[in-house]
Amino acid sequence: MCSIRPVGGAVMSGKIPYPRIVVTPPGPKARELIRGDESYVSRSMVRWYPLAAESGSGSIVRDVDGNEYIDFNSGLAVLNVGHCHPRVVSAITGQAKRLLHYSYTDFYYQPIVDLGAELVKITPGAFAKRVFFCNSGAEAVEAAMKMSKWHTRNSLFLAYTGAFHGRTLGAVSLTASKLVQRRHFFPLLPGVTHVPYPYCYRCPFHLTYPECGLWCVDFIDEEVLSKYVPPEDVAAMFVEPIQGEGGYVVPPDDYFPRLRRILDKYNIIMIDDEIQSGVGRTGKWYAIEHFNVVPDAVCLAKAIGSGLPIGALVSKDELMDWEAGSHASTFGGNPVACAAGLAVIETIREERLLENATKQGAHLANRLKEMQRKYPILGDVRGKGLMIGAELVKDPDTKQPAAELAQEVMTKCFKRGLAIITSGRSTMRFAPPLVISRELLDTGLDVFEGVVKELAGSVR
Numbered sequence: 412m413c414s415i416r417p418v419g420g421a422v423m424s425g426k427i428p429y430p431r432i433v434v435t436p437p438g439p440k441a442r443e444l445i446r447g448d449e450s451y452v453s454r455s456m457v458r459w460y461p462l463a464a465e466s467g468s469g470s471i472v473r474d475v476d477g478n479e480y481i482d483f484n485s486g487l488a489v490l491n492v493g494h495c496h497p498r499v500v501s502a503i504t505g506q507a508k509r510l511l512h513y514s515y516t517d518f519y520y521q522p523i524v525d526l527g528a529e530l531v532k533i534t535p536g537a538f539a540k541r542v543f544f545c546n547s548g549a550e551a552v553e554a555a556m557k558m559s560k561w562h563t564r565n566s567l568f569l570a571y572t573g574a575f576h577g578r579t580l581g582a583v584s585l586t587a588s589k590l591v592q593r594r595h596f597f598p599l600l601p602g603v604t605h606v607p608y609p610y611c612y613r614c615p616f617h618l619t620y621p622e623c624g625l626w627c628v629d630f631i632d633e634e635v636l637s638k639y640v641p642p643e644d645v646a647a648m649f650v651e652p653i654q655g656e657g658g659y660v661v662p663p664d665d666y667f668p669r670l671r672r673i674l675d676k677y678n679i680i681m682i683d684d685e686i687q688s689g690v691g692r693t694g695k696w697y698a699i700e701h702f703n704v705v706p707d708a709v710c711l712a713k714a715i716g717s718g719l720p721i722g723a724l725v726s727k728d729e730l731m732d733w734e735a736g737s738h739a740s741t742f743g744g745n746p747v748a749c750a751a752g753l754a755v756i757e758t759i760r761e762e763r764l765l766e767n768a769t770k771q772g773a774h775l776a777n778r779l780k781e782m783q784r785k786y787p788i789l790g791d792v793r794g795k796g797l798m799i800g801a802e803l804v805k806d807p808d809t810k811q812p813a814a815e816l817a818q819e820v821m822t823k824c825f826k827r828g829l830a831i832i833t834s835g836r837s838t839m840r841f842a843p844p845l846v847i848s849r850e851l852l853d854t855g856l857d858v859f860e861g862v863v864k865e866l867a868g869s870v871r
């Protein structure tokens with residue numbers, strides 16, 4: 412159960428009482444819980460450190476032993492409006508009392524129509540759109556793959572190295588961020604070609620932006636689509652406007668406009684995966700808006716349900732011409748999850764959270780850049796809004812990733828009351844709730860800086 416307290420993201424007067432470590436984590440209750448988990452839960456989960464969550468409010472997550480952490484994870488970019496936002500909780504409980512379920516694959520109900528209308532409104536593109544509802548990010552990606560195949564009758568896909576689009580068999584065929592996600596699962600879906608992501612800090616072509624002339628995007632046209640992937644056989648290209656699991660990697664401003672021109676030239680559908688970067692995280696509803704590019708379809712999940720399972724594919728109307736019965740999901744667009752989604756959108760609007768993400772995000776990036784000048788282990792700082800990565804390296808000249816150090820930073824931050832994890836090989840990901848106050852952000856950053864300062868000396 413969420414505990415609703417009048418704190419969390421709210422600005423407190425005087426000293427902030429967070430973080431609050433009352434027993435060295437993991438405390439006795441957390442250890443007990445973890446013993447149960449180790450007995451009964453699948454071994455395939457990644458556990459970064461022993462945080463056993465009990466409740467949350469705003470930007471604070473509390474463990475079962477009463478420790479309170481500043482949450483820079485947002486439950487993996489899900490809690491954009493903060494833990495247990497009262498408006499979301501009230502929408503969920505209100506809907507739960509009226510109608511819990513009535514399979515939208517076969518029947519009708521109002522919340523799905525209302526959320527569909529809102530998603531159409533906030534999604535870029537001055538054209539008619541439709542929404543397919545499902546339960547998760549991977550399912551939204553699966554829907555996008557099947558829709559593109561159905562519409563084009565083509566079977567090939569383009570995706571990026573470093574991409575993460577989910578773990579179901581179709582989605583994991585597009586995913587290419589870590590071997591562990593693919594090992595022993597072959598054969599995957601045939602026909603997926605991965606092209607290099609514009610990761611300028613570690614350019615796959617060993618070139619430097621802007622002198623490179625954006626060869627990585629021309630490579631797609633001049634090599635991939637001209638020599639070994641016939642464009643007329645391609646169903647779609649999947650893009651993350653900011654790579655999430657790949658390491659919070661941000662392409663240069665002119666990258667996506669040029670990519671869009673190439674895709675238009677060959678009539679290839681552009682699917683924008685905003686599952687991690689969407690719903691206001693970067694200070695705009697969708698990260699792709701920073702690049703002034705309009706995709707043909709967008710995949711959403713995570714933050715739109717604020718913790719309830721929901722995914723959505725928002726697409727150009729004309730692409731959703733698949734016939735009745737060709738794709739559906741029993742629980743997709745569940746009325747309670749839709750009520751949560753509507754409350755999330757309303758909260759972002761009414762509390763001006765896009766503005767707060769932009770404002771606090773700029774402060775976060777500035778503080779990390781200041782730290783970068785002091786501590787050479789911070790090799791690169793990048794991101795937009797409250798989706799910021801700080802890449803840890805052993806040496807700023809060799810740029811060798813410091814994966815063990817990153818693990819140590821995470822663990823020490825956790826013990827001191829800051830919940831933060833990595834992405835990619837050694838990038839610390841800063842993704843606090845969009846409701847976060849300057850005071851909590853600064854306090855969290857002070858914890859992070861204290862740990863970095865302590866460990867910077869131990870790096871050779």
Ligand SMILES: Cc1ncc(COP(=O)(O)O)c(C=O)c1O
Pocket residue numbers: 547548549550552575576577578651655656684685686687688712713
């Ligand atoms: C960009 C992106 N796409 C897809 C997914 C898969 O979402 P889910 O875990 O809900 O299946 C994720 C999850 O982290 C993601 O970050």
